[in-house]
Structures are given as C-alpha cells and as structure tokens.
Amino acid sequence: MQINKYYLSALSSFVIWGFFSLALKPLHNYPSLDILFYRVFYATGLSLIINLLFRKEKLKTDWKSFVTLEKSEKINTFLLTILGGFLLILNWFLFMYAVNHVSLKSASFAYLICPIVTTILAYFILKEKLSKWQWFSVFLCVISCGILSYGDFNGLIYSLVIAISFALYLISQRKNNKFDRFVVLTVQLLIASIVLLPFFPVYRGETPTESIFYILMIVIVVLFTIIPLFLNLFALKGMNSSAVGILMYTNPMINFLLAIFYFKEEINLTQIVSYSLILISVVIFNERFLFSSKKKINKQNNYEIE
Template sequence: MKNLKYYLAAILAFSIWGFFSLVLKPLHAYASLDILFYRVFSCALIMLVISLLFKRQKIKENIALFQALPLKNKRNMVWLNVGGSILLTANWFSFIYVMNHVSVRATSVAYLVCPILTTLLAYFLLHDRLNRLQWFSVALSCVGCVLLSYTSISNMFFSTIVGLSYACYLISQHQNKGFDKFIILNFHIVLAALILIPFYPSFSGPLPTDFKFYFYVEIIAVIYTIIPLFLNLYALSGISSSRVGMILNINPIIAFALSGLVYHEPLGILQIFAYGLIFLAVIVFNIKQRIN
C-alpha cells in the first residue's frame, strides 16, 4: 500500500476542483482576464511569503541541486518549468472563460477529454504501458466524448482546448522530479504572474471595489489553486501520468452533477448516456489496478 498516499493526493486534488464552480460562478459579472490576473497575482504573493518565511533552507538546497546538474539537464529543467508555467496560465484563462461565458458543463467535458489526452500522451511520450482493458476504457471515453460533441460542437471545441492544456501540463510535470514540489509550484506561479504583468495595464478592467470579488479570489487562490496543484504534483511523483489522468475524471463528474443540480443547465438523455460511458471507462481502467 506504499502508493496509497499518492492516489489519495490525486483524489483529493480533483475532488476539490470539482466544486470550483461554487466560487467561480459568483464572479461571472467580472471579465475572465480580471479573475485570472488577481488569482495569479494573489497566489504568487502568498506562495512567495510562505517560501521566504518557512522554505529558505529548501530554496538553498534546491538551488544547489540545480547548480550541480549537467548543462544539458539544466536546460531541460528550465524549459520544463517555463513550459509548465505557460501551460498553467493558458489552462487557467481558458477554464475561467469557458466556465463563465460558455457553460459549467463545457468545463466538465474538458476534464473528461483531458484524461484521454493525458493517457494517450503518456503512452506516446512517456511510454506508459497500457493493457487491453485499459485501451478499451480509453475507447469508451472517446465514444462518450464524441456523443457529447453532438449536443454542441462549439462546446466540445472549447472543452478540448481546456483539456489539452492541462493534459500537456500533467505530462510535462511527470518528468519534473528531484526538487521540492512546493518550490516548483512557487516557480510556476511566480513566472505565470510575470508573464501576465505586461498585459495587466492594457487588458484589465477598472479596479474592483466589491469586497465579494477579493473574498472569492482569495478562496480560489488558496483552496482551488495552491492546495490542489501541490497535491497534483505530489501525486505525479509517485504514480504514472495515465493513472493520475484517469483519476482526474472525479473532477468533471462532480462538476456535471453541480451543473444540473445547482445551476439547472438542461440535460438530455444522450448526455446522461455519454457521461455514464465515461464513468464506466474510469472503473474499467482501474478495475485490475492494484495500489502497491
């Protein structure tokens, strides 16, 4: 059962994200870019303060570890983390836009597509091995997503963009080993903030004055960004990208339930059947997996 803690970390991370709409929907009146700006800037500030107060020794150790790497490994590590920051920024913006300007259900579909993309990318790029039953589960997921696309091609397009950006992030960070996960996440978020700063003066709206905006942004920053991303990186250090990708289906299943029960988005028989197929695919993928 030595890998149980990594599975639990992944399950908790994606369960938290499943309830993201509860704190994001109240901000639907604000522009997606404004939410993104303040979310990233807040996360960067919080993590920098934590690192400088409690992680100074770890920072020194990680800098020494990086300096000891061969030149080629240094370059790979830099590109790995710079690329991770860019992918995270793209995923956050696309997710917020789709959630508040397309539909909650479209974001749930995005994270149904994401496990398929993650599994396929892990197979071709990381050489993760899949058995016949797992390939069958991937095929079931594909059929479910195709059925969902019939209800709205445009929604499927937006869902694929969101899902692909996060799938690429998962794959890239599976190779990001040997360094403190909190420091790595801190680097990703601070770099994301630096990427966004030049765009802030031209693309941000008026400075929000409503306390509600900052209240929800801080909840998003801590509970829906820092904590689940840290748990996600921790899970990737112990189990394969394809398994983390399939566990990710917890997120859209919760979001799917909320879209109907809380936001009363219309739900057809075809959609129910498609989600049922994908849920079955998750069970099939893990049916003979043993947490060892």
C-alpha cells in the same frame, strides 16, 4: 481497497477542483482576464511568502541540487518549468471563460476529453504502458465524449484546446521531478506573473470594490489553486501521467452534478448515458487499485515510478 498517498493526493486534487465553480460562478460579472490576473498574482505572492518564511531549507537544498546538475539537465529543467507556467495561464483563462461565459457543462466537457488526451500523449511521449483493461476504459471514454460532442463540433474544438493544455502540463511535470514540488509550483506561478504583468495595466477592468470579490479570490487562490496544484504535482512523483489523467474524470463528474442540481442547467438522456459510461470507464481503468491485493498494487506502483 488499498490506496497509496500518491493516488489519494491525485484524487483529492480533482475532487477539490470539481467544486471550483461554486467560487467562480459568483464572479461571472467580472471579466475573465481580471479573475486570471488576480488569481495568478495572489497565488504567486502567497506561495513566495510560504517558501521564504517557512521553507528556506527546501529552497537552499533545491538550489544546491540545481547547481550540481549538468548543463543539459539545467536547461531541460528550466524549459519544463517555464512551459508549465505558460500552460497553467492558458488553461486557467480558457476554463474560467468557459464557466462564466459559455456554460459549466462546456467546461466540464473539456475535462472529459483531457484524460483521454493525457493518456494518449503519455503513451507516445513518455512511453507509459497501459493494460488491455485500461485501453478498453479509454475506448469507453472516447465513445462517451463522441456522444456528447455530436452536433457541437465548434464546442469540441474549444474543449480540445483546454484539454490539451492541461494534458501537456501533466506530462511535462511528470518529467520535471528533480525538485520539491511546492518550490517548482512557486517558480511556475512566478513565471506566470511575469508573463501577465505587462498586460495588466492595458487589459484590466475597473478595480473591484466589492468585498465579496476579494473574499472569493482568497478562497480560489488557497483552496482551488495552491492546495490542489500541490497535491497534483505530488501525485506525479508516484503515479504515471495516464493514471493521474484518468482520475481527472472525478472533476467533470462533480461539475456535471453541480450543473444539474445546484445551477439547474438542463440535462438530456444523451448526457446521462455519456456520463454513466464515463463513470464505468473510471472504475475499469482503476480496477487494480479497487480490486487488487496490496502486494500487487505496491509492485505495480514501483514499476510506474521507475
């Protein structure tokens, strides 16, 4: 099996995110908004420090490139970057609320729907092409998600909002590809901080005093925010949104296993069947990476990037 750096980056980001609940669950006694505030503010501060101290040349290069763009391209880049910041805030808050106040499986279900939503939206918005096998994979995912959502329509609606927010983030950032990915991520985090800052004095809870809160926040910011987001944005330079989206299934699969074996949440036969279908669909969707020759893969990747 031949795997390029973009494919590996996308897969690594979702594997890392799959273990996010290990750091998030111990914070379930803290309000979700507080966790969001600290996560965004810490991530923004750290990203700014990294760029200003170690990546000044990248900043200068990107600024020169931005200045030379036509007015329409500047506006488009500006709007896509702002949109990315808003979508990140919405997605993070809803996911953390689901993990800590609903159930880990409900949060996982949102990311089961997300690849389907991403694939469909990318097909209509970005005109990304899919093979017959990939459409069959999407069909299997729809069936499995339909089985899981049976009898819980309200949960399905809630999960759809989470899924659509991240799907739109992936698609919008696929188009926002003119600048260094870490610089773009930093700007989006800065935008997110500016949006949240006025709400912080009003909606924050009591200032946390336990050291475990700050230790886990550092872990969340570095390991579960900056690193996987950068890997994800980097992957979008060389893969289409549909391929990145379908790899997202590794995230809920890991969440599902953690829910069963670590957090001891109950599981039934329906869930086992549904997740098995999802695993099969992931293999089918990525059959060209798993079974094709290196030459064929490179040709397909070059087509996707164009």
